[in-house]
Amino acid sequence: MPINKIKERISAILNENDDHLDALIITDDANLTYVTGVQLQLLASIPYLSVILFWSKNNRTLICPSALASTYTSQGWKENLIIYAECADPQGAAIAHLLQMIQTEFKGRGNLGYIGESLSGKTLSQLTEALPNSNFMDISDSWIRLREIKTEEEIDNLSEAAKLTDHGIAGAIHHLSTLQSKTEKFLTEDIRVHSLERGIHIGGYDAVSQAVPGEKADRLWPNAPAFGIGTGFTYNQDTFVRLEMLGIYNNYRSNDSRILYTGVLNQMQMDFFSKIKDLRTYACSVINPGIAASKVYENILSKSKELGINVLNELGFGHGIGIEPVEPPYISAADDGIIAENMTLILKFAFRYLHGEILVTKDTLIVKPDGCQIVGRYQNWDIPYQTAYTF
């Protein structure tokens, strides 16, 4: 079932709107996960499994194909369920049930909220055509804000996800030594397996890892079209390796990136990473409730110039994290959204090092009343992990 606080907050959205929403319509996988508490990653890839949630003051109904009915009930969905038989036009079948419900409950009228950022334009056209007397209202702004501010339980899940993943990366890299290399594919697998061993929940699709070494790290996604798989490439001595993992814990995501060096860092390298540490410390000092995300971006960019770090500012300096590994707000030049207490953010620095390799560090932050706090760090990553010579 949805986390109780979220349930209350969704009900509040129905009431807070000036025009008083009568009901909400939710159709996309991330928001369905948020509200039902049931994560089905495959909904994003398989639109034929059309699921619609209708949420009014008196009626919370999930419309789903028969194949998914037992999944939702066994995972704790205790509200109404309308099951449609699999057919050649599943979206049409799901929408037909929705229309019937709106006719029954509101006699084809009412103020109906939808999330324009995720609802298909075609679906909205079908609804407005069939219900000319209903008033459809895009509630994207208030919905995004709702998801940006996390409940205590969400923060716990996100902190745990960050902690388990970071521990998984640390566990995996202890299997690598300077003189005994292993393949990129092997280390990629080891990161995933070590995260699972520590309690990250198994996931498909983008719940993947990467362990990208120096010469291949000039792009964020090498090895096309086999992404997050790795190759038989073996690591050389004195090479930076970008380590990444997107994990899942109780539906909430981790988005972790660390750096490994196969050898011992020299003084110049130590000095460089000391500047990255300074940049992180500075960034954490400016992330406070009340500041605009774009202002945080500007400040970090300015500080990075002062420190002489070649940051890839085109990627921004981070974003929110929750049900999805990347979600609003964005620490970018364009996002004027205000940072608020109980947001969870990924603070990200991507920069090019001497040989063109892109190195990335990511930390999970929780915004507190008087600043922010890094969570989930298994160890001190202020300088890259340096491998031992032998085991």
Added chain:
Amino acid sequence: MNETRINNLLKEKNGVQGLVFKSPSHIGYLTNVLFPYPDQSPFNIGLVTSAGKAVLIIPAEWKGVAEDQNWSDDILYYTINEGSPSEAFCKAINKTIIKLNLNGKAIAVDYPSWTVAEINRANILFQNSQWSDCDKTIRQSRMKKDQAEVDLLHQAAVIADRGIIGALNHAEGTIGNAEYTLVEFLERVRVHAIEFGSSGIGHLNVSMGKQGRVWFTPVRDFSLLENGKFLRVVYTQEFHGYWNLCNRTFFIGLPRYSDDSAYRLHQNLISLCLKELRAGIKISDFCSEVIQHAKALKVELFNENEFGHGIGLSEVEWPLLTIDNPESFQAGMVIVLDIISLGPNEELIQSTETILIEENGYQRLSDFRDWDDLYCIVGCRTTH
């Protein structure tokens, strides 16, 4: 860019001067370029084509990905410094339409892929142009596969089964006295599919015993494989963008007569249904035959409305093998036959077959091995 496919589409949509796509699988079909988990990503990709020119619209995060796959036409990168991923993407779409002189012209669009917000933001496309929906046209084109696609789908089917066999080999020997968790088993499926050449894993699911009554059951603990139970894996994986759905049922330890018999009947049903497959058969008629055969064999079906679907650059694509589908099978279609029956304790039994439809019959692409006998995970020695 796959010019043949683009030209065929333009011919189908007579009078259209440009094409705009957002669906990653449609873009993969028209460009041969694939992206990292695009359906799960907050970032959109776009393709705009006109008069032999093509522009891929890609987030800065995916720089290099298209070039690595031999894309030599234009690329426009967008960044989140221009807006949210959706805003920045739509600005890039508008810019590209103007650049290719498509403003106000007749443009075909994969309309169902666009959200309400994107339709509002990509105003040069949706408000200034004469757009029409070409989603159905391209889905129909994608139903029939060429030989290169069939080869990729064949390879995907083989990799999927090899992934399962590799994981089963790890589980064997752990049943009598050692411990093997469901999560570890499922991860071994992924790892072995990758070792045998998979380009990416889709959904991953395993269920055991009573949990197997539910089609899809997320695993969130360290439960162990237990003797005397059915075990069922449901997963998808792709090879160079071409997917395979591989659902298989096994037994942990030695089955009782009722378990073995239920599985054999399931496989008998599949054999009978395969004989019905050939070009020209109406899909609804085929589905009715499945139901008739199940009744004759006294096999209880989980679902009498759907028995599989097409597969290709999407995990599920047309045709959908549903009882109400009036379309007919055509030579060149590749489908996954996914008949689900109930075991003695109402566990779901699945054993998918990936099939190429031919004029006079079919070719089995999931031919790494046959699964006619119930695969039993047995053994008590872990040192083999």
